[in-house]
Amino acid sequence: MKEKIQSLIKKYGNDRGRLIDILLDIQEMYRHIPGEAVTIIADQLELSKVDVEQTITFYHFFSLEPVGIYAIYLNDSPVAWTHGRAEVARAFEKELGILFNNVTEDGLIGLWDTADIGMNDQEPAAIINGIVFTELDPSKAKKIIQGIKEGKGIKELAEEIGAELNGPDLLRTMVKNNIRKKGAVIFADYEIGKALKQTVTQTPEQIVDEVKKSNLRGRGGAGFPTGLKWDFCRQAGGDEVYLICNADEGEPGTFKERVILTELPKLLFEGMAIAGYALDAKQGIIYLRYEYRYLKAYLENVLQEMRDQNLLGKSIAGKEGFDFDVRIQLGAGAYVCGEESGLIESMEGKRGEPRNRPPFPVQKGYLDKPTVVNNVETLCKVVPIMLKGADWFKALGTKESAGTKLLSISGDCKNPGVYEVQWGMTIDEMLEMVGASAVQAVQVGGPSGTCIDPSQFNRSIAFEDLATGGSMIVIGKDRDLLKDYVLNFMSFFIEETCGSCVPCRSLPVILRNKLLKIMDGNGTKNDIDELYTWSQFGKSANRCGLGQTAANPIISTIDNFRGLYEDLVKTDEEYLSTFNMEQAVAASCEVVGRVPNIKSH
Amino acid sequence: MNNNGKLKFEIDGKTCYAEKGQSIIDAAKANGIFIPSFCHVEGVKPPGSCRICNVKVNGHNMTACTTPVTENMTVENNIPELIELRKAIIEVLFVSGNHFCPSCEKSGNCELQALAYRYQMMVPRFPYEFPIKGVDASSDHILLDRDRCIMCKRCIGTVTKDGKNVFAFNSRGGEHLHVVMDDVLASQLSEQEAQEAMELCPVGAILRKEQGYLVPIGERKYDQAPIGSDIEKS
Numbered sequence: 001m002k003e004k005i006q007s008l009i010k011k012y013g014n015d016r017g018r019l020i021d022i023l024l025d026i027q028e029m030y031r032h033i034p035g036e037a038v039t040i041i042a043d044q045l046e047l048s049k050v051d052v053e054q055t056i057t058f059y060h061f062f063s064l065e066p067v068g069i070y071a072i073y074l075n076d077s078p079v080a081w082t083h084g085r086a087e088v089a090r091a092f093e094k095e096l097g098i099l100f101n102n103v104t105e106d107g108l109i110g111l112w113d114t115a116d117i118g119m120n121d122q123e124p125a126a127i128i129n130g131i132v133f134t135e136l137d138p139s140k141a142k143k144i145i146q147g148i149k150e151g152k153g154i155k156e157l158a159e160e161i162g163a164e165l166n167g168p169d170l171l172r173t174m175v176k177n178n179i180r181k182k183g184a185v186i187f188a189d190y191e192i193g194k195a196l197k198q199t200v201t202q203t204p205e206q207i208v209d210e211v212k213k214s215n216l217r218g219r220g221g222a223g224f225p226t227g228l229k230w231d232f233c234r235q236a237g238g239d240e241v242y243l244i245c246n247a248d249e250g251e252p253g254t255f256k257e258r259v260i261l262t263e264l265p266k267l268l269f270e271g272m273a274i275a276g277y278a279l280d281a282k283q284g285i286i287y288l289r290y291e292y293r294y295l296k297a298y299l300e301n302v303l304q305e306m307r308d309q310n311l312l313g314k315s316i317a318g319k320e321g322f323d324f325d326v327r328i329q330l331g332a333g334a335y336v337c338g339e340e341s342g343l344i345e346s347m348e349g350k351r352g353e354p355r356n357r358p359p360f361p362v363q364k365g366y367l368d369k370p371t372v373v374n375n376v377e378t379l380c381k382v383v384p385i386m387l388k389g390a391d392w393f394k395a396l397g398t399k400e401s402a403g404t405k406l407l408s409i410s411g412d413c414k415n416p417g418v419y420e421v422q423w424g425m426t427i428d429e430m431l432e433m434v435g436a437s438a439v440q441a442v443q444v445g446g447p448s449g450t451c452i453d454p455s456q457f458n459r460s461i462a463f464e465d466l467a468t469g470g471s472m473i474v475i476g477k478d479r480d481l482l483k484d485y486v487l488n489f490m491s492f493f494i495e496e497t498c499g500s501c502v503p504c505r506s507l508p509v510i511l512r513n514k515l516l517k518i519m520d521g522n523g524t525k526n527d528i529d530e531l532y533t534w535s536q537f538g539k540s541a542n543r544c545g546l547g548q549t550a551a552n553p554i555i556s557t558i559d560n561f562r563g564l565y566e567d568l569v570k571t572d573e574e575y576l577s578t579f580n581m582e583q584a585v586a587a588s589c590e591v592v593g594r595v596p597n598i599k600s601h
Numbered sequence: 602m603n604n605n606g607k608l609k610f611e612i613d614g615k616t617c618y619a620e621k622g623q624s625i626i627d628a629a630k631a632n633g634i635f636i637p638s639f640c641h642v643e644g645v646k647p648p649g650s651c652r653i654c655n656v657k658v659n660g661h662n663m664t665a666c667t668t669p670v671t672e673n674m675t676v677e678n679n680i681p682e683l684i685e686l687r688k689a690i691i692e693v694l695f696v697s698g699n700h701f702c703p704s705c706e707k708s709g710n711c712e713l714q715a716l717a718y719r720y721q722m723m724v725p726r727f728p729y730e731f732p733i734k735g736v737d738a739s740s741d742h743i744l745l746d747r748d749r750c751i752m753c754k755r756c757i758g759t760v761t762k763d764g765k766n767v768f769a770f771n772s773r774g775g776e777h778l779h780v781v782m783d784d785v786l787a788s789q790l791s792e793q794e795a796q797e798a799m800e801l802c803p804v805g806a807i808l809r810k811e812q813g814y815l816v817p818i819g820e821r822k823y824d825q826a827p828i829g830s831d832i833e834k835s
Contacts, residue, residue: 046764046765047765047766048762048765048766048767048769048783048786049783049785050766050767050768050769050771050781050782050783051765051766051769051783053769053771053781054769054770054771054781057771057772057773058770058772058773334773351770351773356647356648356649356664356667357667358667358668358669493775494774494775494776495774495775495776496773496774497773497774497775498773498778499752499770499773499774499775499778500648500650500754501649501650501651501652502650502651502652502653502690502693502694502751502752503652503689503690503693505697505752505774505775505778506693506694506696506697506775507693508775509697509730509775509776510693510696510697510727510728510730513728513730514728530726534689534726534727537686537689537690540655540662540686541652541655541662541686541690542652543649543652543664
């Protein structure tokens with residue numbers, strides 16, 4: 001093992017910054033990171049063992065213990081649950097004779113929960129050794145286990161279970177694209193290289209100005225003006241500038257970037273090249289979430305095709321001195337790495353803990369150099385803007401939200417999938433578009449967004465009203481909103497917080513416990529008020545977007561669905577003790593073998 | 602900027618001066634104003650993790666330890682909203698750990714205890730969680746008691762042996778994150794280094810072995826004078 005791992009680390013230039021890549025390879029080889037490997041890495045990179053382990057244990061898909069030669073990661077998002085996850089999980093457990101979060105005795109198969117894997121339009125879904133299995137049911141689960149036991153390869157199994165596979169040979173996946181509505185910007189006619197050739201006839205400043213003029217805002221959720229970000233980066237100067245494409249869409253319910261990466265990778269890479277030109281960057285990096293690892297070989301191939309066409313590499317589009325290339329950096333499973341500075345930390349081989357600001361990434365980002373982090377969809381939009389102009393783009397959408405938006409719509413509707421719509425569409429219009437009726441609520445922007453009730457369905461999807469990074473979950477009338485959604489989302493944040501900031505680490509736990517108290521029927525009206533008041537502390541106190549929004553599932557449902565909480569509490573009582581004497585003395589009763597007559601006390 | 606090259610700014614209406622590049626918390630201290638912190642140690646890059654030094658900078662919440670002063674900046678510090686937030690953070694720390702002051706070696710020298718007094722915490726508003734955290738006594742010189750650890754990160758990246766981190770985070774999330782100690786490196790620390798690590802820890806999580814209660818409770822640092830009073834007097 002020693003020589004193998006030493007040469008692996010050498011392959012990555014003995015670079016501590018490539019620790020994630022080193023660990024990904026080792027995890028793949030041994031199905032965990034053995035203790036011996038940790039020691040070898042620590043020695044060779046001159047780190048302490050605990051230092052290496054703090055990176056390993058941060059990421060969901062790294063493990064110090066074996067996860068199984070076949071590791072089944074079953075999605076844990078609310079939509080998976082409302083679409084039959086429980087039955088699928090039970091089938092896996094029954095077939096294997098083990099419970100989730102365990103590995104079979106022979107070490108062959110492990111069952112694991114995992115946060116949203118970007119397949120909300122085809123749940124329940126699972127990742128098995130990097131390959132995605134969608135629309136599972138108990139019989140498919142049984143087939144998978146039997147197939148593995150018979151020694152079938154995982155790709156072979158996907159072929160067997162998926163009725164028809166999509167994409168070219170390098171992809172061949174069960175994952176469907178479900179593009180339901182094509183709009184004017186992303187899913188429009190696209191001729192590769194045309195925009196890039198036009199770009200190089202202008203100066204980088206002109207490109208930045210055009211993007212600024214278009215009012216393009218970041219499509220990841222925060223909505224920062226893209227041109228302004230580029231401008232800040234140019235102002236920061238420096239000899240080395242990095243462009244990072246954030247393909248770590250982890251917000252539960254979003255999957256539009258997966259569709260772009262599958263359908264239009266060239267559009268994205270061309271957008272990156274244009275951004276590279278505007279920023280004088282030589283290196284672009286796409287940070288691809290681990291869940292989309294199945295796309296990596298395919299994307300590498302697309303990159304090579306573009307190099308061959310002189311759309312990446314040296315003297316791009318014939319422009320002397322315009323050198324720009326893209327490499328793919330895989331993540332390893334962490335929602336918080338979707339936050340741009342957490343993503344940068346991860347790219348440097350560390351725990352993906354968001355940084356303090358200032359300095360901002362545009363001043364001091366990857367390797368402390370000026371860095372622009374843009375979302376996949378944002379970079380794609382640059383391409384048609386270059387061709388058709390800022391005014392054309394601005395004419396679409398609303399005053400403050402120019403252009404179109406890709407929505408990932410899932411949940412209780414007839415046609416879940418990706419829709420490219422103009423900003424300004426109302427929720428009512430959206431629900432009609434996707435074929436949804438008897439709707440209780442719409443979760444706008446994922447767990448970190450807001451949950452709205454039907455009285456607000458006339459509101460419009462736009463930065464100035466209902467902002468969204470693209471996740472839209474339709475919640476039907478017969479769902480248990482608090483249990484199916486709010487509780488799931490709180491558990492999600494508790495699991496996904498990096499834990500660095502005190503209020504983000506500990507407050508969601510306190511809130512979740514309070515929510516459970518109410519859900520268990522032990523709450524009073526006072527508990528609802530306290531829950532609401534306590535929820536406010538994180539908003540302004542935490543460092544990054546995760547911490548600032550982690551209480552949103554509770555805040556927005558108390559705002560909009562207070563009745564659901566009130567139904568659960570005994571409103572006539574001011575105080576209700578949660579102390580249960582029988583429970584409290586249960587352990588000691590067992591030891592002494594006697595049960596006191598509690599009722600008489 | 603014509604005050605001997607110093608930056609002029611304001612905290613709660615009081616005119617203050619700062620060196621260029623100085624953080625709000627350090628500048629406040631130099632101007633006799635106390636802003637509480639668990640994670641920040643002067644001279645070390647602040648982790649900005651405890652969030653108790655949150656102030657309002659031109660109306661926005663910012664951590665005073667990570668934000669450099671700029672000319673004419675307006676800082677709000679002692680305002681009801683922030684006092685309430687700080688008190689809540691202290692209470693969060695009490696309920697999410699196991700802090701039994703009367704039996705703790707750090708009592709009287711503990712910054713969590715001292716700030717709880719300063720912010721007049723009687724009993725936390727949040728329910729105690731009584732989590733199971735565990736003790737690591739594997740090192741020759743140091744005892745790591747996670748019951749008392751507030752995961753401020755002061756020790757991480759600061760306590761080193763041969764340039765390597767002795768302490769590190771492990772895992773992530775609200776229920777699994779904890780601090781670990783490299784037992785080999787920790788055992789190599791000199792007695793002096795172990796003492797410094799203990800003093801660096803704001804609470805009683807890092808303790809020296811074979812040494813305890815050298816100064817009786819009642820005669821310790823914050824028994825003599827409340828936290829922050831030294832800064833406010835100057």
